[in-house]
Amino acid sequence: MRIIIANKSHASYAEIICKNIEESAKVRGTGIARRTPEYIIDKMEKGNAIIALDGEKFAGFCYIETWSHEKYVANSGLIVHPDYRKQGLAKDIKQVIFDHSRKKYPHAKIFGITTGLAVMKINYELGYQPVTFSELTDDESFWKGCQTCKNYDVLTRTEHKMCLCTGMLYDPEKKAEAKKKNNKVSKFNDKAFQRLKHIKQTLFYKKEKAEKE
Numbered sequence: 001m002r003i004i005i006a007n008k009s010h011a012s013y014a015e016i017i018c019k020n021i022e023e024s025a026k027v028r029g030t031g032i033a034r035r036t037p038e039y040i041i042d043k044m045e046k047g048n049a050i051i052a053l054d055g056e057k058f059a060g061f062c063y064i065e066t067w068s069h070e071k072y073v074a075n076s077g078l079i080v081h082p083d084y085r086k087q088g089l090a091k092d093i094k095q096v097i098f099d100h101s102r103k104k105y106p107h108a109k110i111f112g113i114t115t116g117l118a119v120m121k122i123n124y125e126l127g128y129q130p131v132t133f134s135e136l137t138d139d140e141s142f143w144k145g146c147q148t149c150k151n152y153d154v155l156t157r158t159e160h161k162m163c164l165c166t167g168m169l170y171d172p173e174k175k176a177e178a179k180k181k182n183n184k185v186s187k188f189n190d191k192a193f194q195r196l197k198h199i200k201q202t203l204f205y206k207k208e209k210a211e212k213e
């Protein structure tokens with residue numbers, strides 16, 4: 001398995017990447033920010049994407065987005081082909097894109113929003129912390145990306161304060177501070193995250209149902 005920084009020679013994989021992202025969103029029944037092949041190719045050409053290949057076969061992908069004049073970086077669109085799941089590939093891709101982001105944008109805060117427990121766990125192990133949406137970028141174009149998500153009405157209803165996704169942030173300055181103090185990071189508590197997700201679903205979907213009635 002090769003996990004590499006993609007370039008224009010990988011443009012032929014853009015269609016299969018978009019198809020994989022769309023199909024997995026259907027299976028999960030959750031929202032997702034839809035992307036076009038042209039968008040993916042642009043990321044590859046700018047050296048802002050990571051691709052995993054098993055020989056010539058597509059195995060996984062993730063890309064970098066920058067917001068608020070590169071003060072914030074998001075590692076988005078993580079996808080692992082169903083044939084390669086549960087083997088640690090997402091973890092490896094996220095590590096590579098995290099290292100690449102830190103090198104290319106050393107002062108940027110790295111963030112993500114997700115409903116996926118696997119992603120929360122990986123992010124947490126990379127040093128991200130769960131935060132409120134107010135600590136993430138206020139760049140409107142980032143939040144516009146949520147418009148294609150089926151939960152977008154929740155985000156607008158709460159005036160962008162919360163949604164089904166959990167926001168997670170890696171702040172390089174806070175990390176350096178913590179390192180100095182030699183703070184130990186506690187283990188990822190997946191039960192707590194699962195419970196949080198369940199509470200949000202109950203809260204938002206109930207309200208949605210009541211409003212429709």
Ligand SMILES: CC(C)(COP(=O)(O)OP(=O)(O)OC[C@H]1O[C@@H](n2cnc3c(N)ncnc32)[C@H](O)[C@@H]1OP(=O)(O)O)[C@@H](O)C(=O)NCCC(=O)NCCS
Pocket residue numbers: 024025077078079080081084085086087088089090091092113114115116117118119121122
């Ligand atoms: C989510 C996804 C990227 C995980 O890929 P993967 O290669 O199977 O993940 P890994 O094998 O690296 O697993 C990482 C960790 O998450 C856990 N995990 C994996 N899938 C999980 C799931 N569905 N639910 C809960 N935990 C999960 C693994 O057990 C592992 O934990 P461990 O380190 O304690 O063993 C993959 O299932 C996928 O592409 N899903 C569809 C797209 C998607 O949801 N993208 C995320 C958008 S935010």
